Amino acid sequence: MELETLFGDYPLDQAFDEMRERNGEVRPQYRALAETLARLPKEELQRRKQSADLSFLTQGITFTVYGRDEGTERIFPYDLLPRLVTAEEWDRIERGLTQRITALNHFLHDVYFDAKILNDRVVPRELVYSCKHYRRQMRGLQVPRNVYIAVVGSDLLRLNTGEFVVLEDNLRVPSGVSYMLTNRRVMKRTFPKLFHSYGVRPIEHYPQLLLATLRSLAPEGRPEPNIVLLTPGVFNSAYFEHTYLARQMGIDLVEGRDLVTHDNIVYMRTTDGLKRVDVIYRRVDDDFSDPLIFLSDSSLGCAGLFNAYHAGNVTVTNAFGTGLADDKAVYAYVPRIIRYYLDEEPILANVETYLLTDEKERRHVLANLDKLVVKAVGESGGYGMLIGPHSTARQREEFARQIEANPRNYIAQPTLDFSRAPCLIGNHLEPRHVDLRPYVLFGDKVNIVPGGLTRVALEKGSLVVNSSQGGGSKDTWVLEQ
Amino acid sequence: MLSRVADNLYWMSRYLERAENTVRQLDVTMSLMLDTSDTSAEKRWQRMVASLGNPVGMEWNGDLDAMASKLIFDSLSPASVTFCVNGARENAGQVREEISSEQWQRLNRLFHQMHAPLAQVQVRTSINDLLASVVDGIHLFQGVSDTTMIHGQGWQFIRLGRYLERAYATATLLEVYQPDLFQVHEREDSGYQYLELVGLLRCCTSFEAYCQVYTADLSPGRILEFLLLNRGFPHAIRYAVDAIRRAVESIQRSGGRRTPDELTAVIGRLNAMLGYTTMGEILAGDTASFLHTIREQCMRIHELIYRYYVQYSIQSALAV
Numbered sequence: 065m066e067l068e069t070l071f072g073d074y075p076l077d078q079a080f081d082e083m084r085e086r087n088g089e090v091r092p093q094y095r096a097l098a099e100t101l102a103r104l105p106k107e108e109l110q111r112r113k114q115s116a117d118l119s120f121l122t123q124g125i126t127f128t129v130y131g132r133d134e135g136t137e138r139i140f141p142y143d144l145l146p147r148l149v150t151a152e153e154w155d156r157i158e159r160g161l162t163q164r165i166t167a168l169n170h171f172l173h174d175v176y177f178d179a180k181i182l183n184d185r186v187v188p189r190e191l192v193y194s195c196k197h198y199r200r201q202m203r204g205l206q207v208p209r210n211v212y213i214a215v216v217g218s219d220l221l222r223l224n225t226g227e228f229v230v231l232e233d234n235l236r237v238p239s240g241v242s243y244m245l246t247n248r249r250v251m252k253r254t255f256p257k258l259f260h261s262y263g264v265r266p267i268e269h270y271p272q273l274l275l276a277t278l279r280s281l282a283p284e285g286r287p288e289p290n291i292v293l294l295t296p297g298v299f300n301s302a303y304f305e306h307t308y309l310a311r312q313m314g315i316d317l318v319e320g321r322d323l324v325t326h327d328n329i330v331y332m333r334t335t336d337g338l339k340r341v342d343v344i345y346r347r348v349d350d351d352f353s354d355p356l357i358f359l360s361d362s363s364l365g366c367a368g369l370f371n372a373y374h375a376g377n378v379t380v381t382n383a384f385g386t387g388l389a390d391d392k393a394v395y396a397y398v399p400r401i402i403r404y405y406l407d408e409e410p411i412l413a414n415v416e417t418y419l420l421t422d423e424k425e426r427r428h429v430l431a432n433l434d435k436l437v438v439k440a441v442g443e444s445g446g447y448g449m450l451i452g453p454h455s456t457a458r459q460r461e462e463f464a465r466q467i468e469a470n471p472r473n474y475i476a477q478p479t480l481d482f483s484r485a486p487c488l489i490g491n492h493l494e495p496r497h498v499d500l501r502p503y504v505l506f507g508d509k510v511n512i513v514p515g516g517l518t519r520v521a522l523e524k525g526s527l528v529v530n531s532s533q534g535g536g537s538k539d540t541w542v543l544e545q
Numbered sequence: 546m547l548s549r550v551a552d553n554l555y556w557m558s559r560y561l562e563r564a565e566n567t568v569r570q571l572d573v574t575m576s577l578m579l580d581t582s583d584t585s586a587e588k589r590w591q592r593m594v595a596s597l598g599n600p601v602g603m604e605w606n607g608d609l610d611a612m613a614s615k616l617i618f619d620s621l622s623p624a625s626v627t628f629c630v631n632g633a634r635e636n637a638g639q640v641r642e643e644i645s646s647e648q649w650q651r652l653n654r655l656f657h658q659m660h661a662p663l664a665q666v667q668v669r670t671s672i673n674d675l676l677a678s679v680v681d682g683i684h685l686f687q688g689v690s691d692t693t694m695i696h697g698q699g700w701q702f703i704r705l706g707r708y709l710e711r712a713y714a715t716a717t718l719l720e721v722y723q724p725d726l727f728q729v730h731e732r733e734d735s736g737y738q739y740l741e742l743v744g745l746l747r748c749c750t751s752f753e754a755y756c757q758v759y760t761a762d763l764s765p766g767r768i769l770e771f772l773l774l775n776r777g778f779p780h781a782i783r784y785a786v787d788a789i790r791r792a793v794e795s796i797q798r799s800g801g802r803r804t805p806d807e808l809t810a811v812i813g814r815l816n817a818m819l820g821y822t823t824m825g826e827i828l829a830g831d832t833a834s835f836l837h838t839i840r841e842q843c844m845r846i847h848e849l850i851y852r853y854y855v856q857y858s859i860q861s862a863l864a865v
Contacts, residue, residue: 123646297639298638298639303641304641306642307641307642308642310642311641311642316546316547316550317642318547319549321549322547322548322549324859326859326863332547333547333548333549333857333862334546334547334548334800335546335547335548335551335698335702335796335800335854335855336800336801336802337801337802337857337862338859338862338863
């Protein structure tokens, strides 16, 4: 197939295209990929796609579609073509995220201890204390190695200038890393020679790094810590990921009902009796973790867990109350947070954000709802969101009412024309919007495996990449050079 | 290992063993109905239902296809094959990190097979193929379990589930069948008695194994002896009880805890009862009550396993 036919009707406009320059030229790093694709007969391309899909299905890498009959399991749509990140681009992302996560960790520690940043009026006191993820229980509580956020997945976008910016920081229970790992495994089988010829940096050691991170946070005096992964259970949509990570790390996957506390020590019920638990990698939200402290009607957590944590007998990570720092209104202050603690300029910029608690900004936003994106501050997964240009007048009215009623609960951002990458749609390549979620680990030091999950908005023209809303994913190749 | 995980593996295995037993009994019962013996279809069905533990809603209504379909597919009835396969998959799904991908894929395939529209059609057109393929699926699962899993505690709990279910089901089967076995047939030389006896052996997939030991000379006493006391045949109760003993011993060795005396005692006693009894003694005594005792002891073993490995009280565990 000729390159021309492969591209077919491939629109290029002001948005940054990952593969092609504005004049249609294929970017240097994508040339080998384009040539390989052009050489393959289209039947062969389809065959590889089917074999990749089948491989996801038989490995059981599926998520459950809710509200249907039993056994409705779908694979997370996978696009055959890799997204390439050059060594130079990656270097900047890596330094930027390291800087950002370090500063955010300082911020959490400060807010829960001396609150210097609030006293110095860099971040408004009211903003922090009105955040629904702020946990009073964490005040003055010493967390192991002062690490609050051991596992992070930040969402990056690339603007039409080609620059990467941070859209949000997921500091609670970020998910998707199992897709990053399985995408790579399938990719190596689908395009083995191409993969080899590109010199792609490996990511497969992520589970090992995660395990080392968790081990480094074990309570003092526990040289052989018993590390477990706490899952909400089989009905959680990320259950596959929980089983996958537990198996890859060789640790037990526990549910709240497997745990008991006694004298502020957490145990799990095993066939050999009670076994002490030292580190809990928690995939359960704060609210559901301990019915004695948080939501009292939750049965997903373990009664007494927080007190055991408070006593320093068990490490729970990420720490409680970290959602404070990924609140979308606090997000607007992250550049100032970085300057305050590190005395450095942010390497990765933020997206311009309007705070609706500010009278002037609120008036501007309300007058321009059709051009802006409005998000609820504490939500994730693409919920609680208004995309101005794609909204109806009724939806805008509804949001305007909600903003007036509770301005602290919303922020607004310009509708971003973020970058697009080629996807195989039918027999042709078509550009679709993509983001990038690298996974950051923070134990003894900050560690980022080179790559991440590239999420794709598979619907034509869509800006929403979340898997719950029709998104798919791609393998992400960070090149050696 | 986690108690909950042990529990899931144990029940995954018990459910599959139960599904296989139900399929085999249905298969044998339906094939015996083909012959015009003096035993009515209704009586055969009722006897089969009794040997499955008299589940509710399975009473004979005269329509064999409908009854068979119900016993296979009625997912609301705990006796049905589908219910058991669903239960096994549900248990396996909760311990995905413990079982191998091969095990999960096999079980998944069996599950989808039971839920495919084709299966419902097969009941009327080719029920033998359907039943045979379910048994195949279960055997494949057991095969990959043995070859793809570490033979550690988890695998031992799978064995425990399988053999406890088997010992219990076989004892129930013999208890239900044994009054008929010794009944003197009017047309004894007509071959119907032979078919009955073969049927009983086939319920335990043991016809060929029996012939290797006793030749095709079928007698009720020898069949009972074979299914009760043979030490080398996996479907015999004695073999199953010995397998239970070995599994519990192995679980105890791999863990740090001493096996509770009570559990050791119950298993040891049952094992000895089967090992040091002759068939003559059993037949001279009350056979039904002998079989009944086996069932009771199996239930007791199940309770003790739960009490010591799965649902022990926190207080007693802290005291250790």
